[in-house]
Amino acid sequence: MSPVSAAVAVDGTMRRGSSWFRGYRAKTRWDLAGIRLELPLIVVVQILSGVGFVLGLALFFDHMPDAVALYVSTGVVVLNLTLVGLIVGPQFTADQKLAGTYDYLRALPVPATAAAVSWFTVTLVAGIPAAIVSLVIAELRYGISFTVTPSIVPAVLLTTFTGTMLGYALSHAVANPMSVRLIAQMLVFFVFGFSPILYPSTQQPDWLAAINAWLPFEHMATIVRAGLTTGIVDGVGRSYLIVAVWGSIGTALAARALTRRG
Amino acid sequence: MELNGDRSFRAEAVTKVFNGSLRANDGITLHVEPGEVYGLLGPNGAGKSTLVKQVIGLLKPTEGRITLGPYDLVADPAVARQLCSYLPQAQMPIDSFKSREAIRLTGRIRGGDGATVDRRTDELIDALDLGEWRDTVGAKLSGGVKRLVGFTMVSVWPGQVVILDEPTNDVDPLRRRLLWDQVRRLGEWGSAVFLVTHNVMEVEKSVDRLAVIADGKLIAEGTPSSLKAQDRSFLRLQLMLVPGAETPELPAFVRHQTRVGHNLVTTIDQDDAVHGIGWAEELIGLRVAEEYALGATTLEDVYIRLTGHASSDDGTG
Numbered sequence: 405m406s407p408v409s410a411a412v413a414v415d416g417t418m419r420r421g422s423s424w425f426r427g428y429r430a431k432t433r434w435d436l437a438g439i440r441l442e443l444p445l446i447v448v449v450q451i452l453s454g455v456g457f458v459l460g461l462a463l464f465f466d467h468m469p470d471a472v473a474l475y476v477s478t479g480v481v482v483l484n485l486t487l488v489g490l491i492v493g494p495q496f497t498a499d500q501k502l503a504g505t506y507d508y509l510r511a512l513p514v515p516a517t518a519a520a521v522s523w524f525t526v527t528l529v530a531g532i533p534a535a536i537v538s539l540v541i542a543e544l545r546y547g548i549s550f551t552v553t554p555s556i557v558p559a560v561l562l563t564t565f566t567g568t569m570l571g572y573a574l575s576h577a578v579a580n581p582m583s584v585r586l587i588a589q590m591l592v593f594f595v596f597g598f599s600p601i602l603y604p605s606t607q608q609p610d611w612l613a614a615i616n617a618w619l620p621f622e623h624m625a626t627i628v629r630a631g632l633t634t635g636i637v638d639g640v641g642r643s644y645l646i647v648a649v650w651g652s653i654g655t656a657l658a659a660r661a662l663t664r665r666g
Numbered sequence: 667m668e669l670n671g672d673r674s675f676r677a678e679a680v681t682k683v684f685n686g687s688l689r690a691n692d693g694i695t696l697h698v699e700p701g702e703v704y705g706l707l708g709p710n711g712a713g714k715s716t717l718v719k720q721v722i723g724l725l726k727p728t729e730g731r732i733t734l735g736p737y738d739l740v741a742d743p744a745v746a747r748q749l750c751s752y753l754p755q756a757q758m759p760i761d762s763f764k765s766r767e768a769i770r771l772t773g774r775i776r777g778g779d780g781a782t783v784d785r786r787t788d789e790l791i792d793a794l795d796l797g798e799w800r801d802t803v804g805a806k807l808s809g810g811v812k813r814l815v816g817f818t819m820v821s822v823w824p825g826q827v828v829i830l831d832e833p834t835n836d837v838d839p840l841r842r843r844l845l846w847d848q849v850r851r852l853g854e855w856g857s858a859v860f861l862v863t864h865n866v867m868e869v870e871k872s873v874d875r876l877a878v879i880a881d882g883k884l885i886a887e888g889t890p891s892s893l894k895a896q897d898r899s900f901l902r903l904q905l906m907l908v909p910g911a912e913t914p915e916l917p918a919f920v921r922h923q924t925r926v927g928h929n930l931v932t933t934i935d936q937d938d939a940v941h942g943i944g945w946a947e948e949l950i951g952l953r954v955a956e957e958y959a960l961g962a963t964t965l966e967d968v969y970i971r972l973t974g975h976a977s978s979d980d981g982t983g
Contacts, residue, residue, distance in 0.1 A: 423777060430774040437771065440762040441805075504756025511722045511754075512775050513747040665726035665743065666684075 427514040431522040436529070439496070443530060450487060450534030454480045457602065458542045470548050474636060477542030478550075478629045479602035482563060484535040486595070486624065489527040489568030491588050497575035498584040516662045520572060520655070527568045532560070539632070556631030558644075563624040566647050569654030570620075577661035601625045620650035672735045673700045675827055675858050680730035682716050682882075690716040691727070692882040698858040698875075700826070703849060705869040705876030706862045709973055713882040714862050715755075718829055721860075722750050734826055751776065751825040755832045755862075758816040760804030765796060765815045768804065769822050778823035790818040794844050809836035817845060824857045831862040846872050870965040880973045890965050897933070897963040897971070903942045905930040905955045914954050917945055924970045930955075933967055 599621035623643035723743025773783030946958035
């Protein structure tokens with residue numbers, strides 16, 4: 405087959421159906437290979453930061469109460485699952501914009517949804533091992549046990565998806581790469597410091613707790629905890645809704661940015 | 667939805683206005699047939715990249731149409747991405763990819779089947795003499811080899827339109843010839859090849875037709891020969907000035923002049939050849955110039971006349 409027949413073949417009805425999966429598979433391989441040099445380091449940093457939180461917060465206590473150990477270690481899972489999609493992804497995109505490769509990647513014939521799902525797959529691959537290691541370390545260190553229920557699957561998928569889509573929206577809706585980097589840094593500051601993920605929102609001032617009640621991060625922690633523990637969270641249905649709404653907002657903003665032509 | 671019939675690329679009165687007033691493209695109309703290698707020349711900021719970005723669906727024209735056969739590329743940017751392969755001027759994002767892997771993956775992303783993409787990848791690696799870097803990661807490649815790998819990524823499964831933005835940047839002279847052979851083959855296989863550059867000397871030997879763009883407007887179009895035809899009664903008098911020398915006062919018979927570094931390139935009428943030689947000898951005697959060359963005008967002289975720029979004074983050419 406000569407390239408000209410290849411060129412003709414890419415046109416036609418195959419374009420719509422099978423090409424989505426072909427695009428998804430090839431783009432996922434591309435994305436994974438593209439961060440091949442960084443991925444091991446990202447996973448190690450994720451594990452170290454997760455383990456650091458799990459072990460470090462014990463230093464506040466003579467004897468870490470089980471409830472606290474459960475709270476912290478399940479919160480760490482959320483940090484592990486969202487870090488790559490929300491923070492690292494936008495930094496990569498900022499690098500692509502600065503290096504001038506962003507236009508080339510956007511000009512590849514991969515459906516926008518397939519490209520987004522590819523990146524979501526990568527963030528799962530980068531986040532799940534660290535989350536599992538953090539939980540295992542917590543079990544070994546504090547002798548606690550998690551009650552894993554099937555709801556952990558949608559909780560992990562939705563939490564990672566929402567984090568990834570919010571990061572995706574930031575990556576593509578904010579044109580200036582320096583602004584993308586700055587906002588990503590601010591998000592680290594806010595998510596790690598001022599979101600009730602590792603601790604309950606009752607520890608926060610009322611006004612900050614009221615804000616967080618409408619942001620996704622506390623609710624990500626709630627749905628993940630509901631999948632790993634029994635009896636320490638309530639209002640899980642509302643939390644799913646809020647996380648899903650934020651995921652939809654991120655998706656809509658990203659879709660708008662990616663289909664917008666200046 | 668086959669493209670077996672009309673496969674011509676057409677841009678019709680394409681106009682792109684930024685911020686309500688900056689006309690980056692102003693009524694550009696051109697057509698390119700399958701198999702043609704078409705040069706798009708112009709100084710930096712002329713509007714070449716803006717035009718290309720509209721073709722591949724990254725920008726939307728303010729006015730005008732861009733079509734490929736029956737397809738409206740403006741209305742359906744997803745189709746534009748399917749039908750157009752694009753090599754940007756910037757380096758490709760392949761630092762963590764092995765060369766062969768990057769080429770194969772791009773072929774797969776572009777819709778190629780595994781076996782054909784593998785075979786074509788190996789063919790291109792051999793044709794461009796890239797074998798020794800087959801399994802080298804991009805971060806360890808020189809700029810020129812990386813550029814060639816980028817070219818193979820674009821041509822492993824080419825679109826109906828292949829857009830190459832300065833494909834020979836940093837490429838050594840030997841492999842440049844190999845690359846031009848492959849560009850010609852893309853044309854022979856039926857792709858319409860856009861060659862975006864300001865390296866006029868290379869274009870003269872490589873394209874079937876070309877357009878010169880300046881200030882957003884298409885100011886000339888034709889074959890290299892037809893564009894040179896109107897300059898046939900002129901000669902190029904090139905003076906190599908002494909380093910540090912100021913541009914000498916120009917005699918009245920000099921029609922155009924451009925200075926790039928120590929080179930002063932002028933155009934004179936054929937009938938003024940004797941006067942030109944006399945002037946050049948005088949400058950050498952005054953130690954203003956070191957040597958001179960008098961010859962037929964080239965496409966570069968046409969380009970200088972049209973744009974006021976030498977092809978190599980734009981920073982990247």
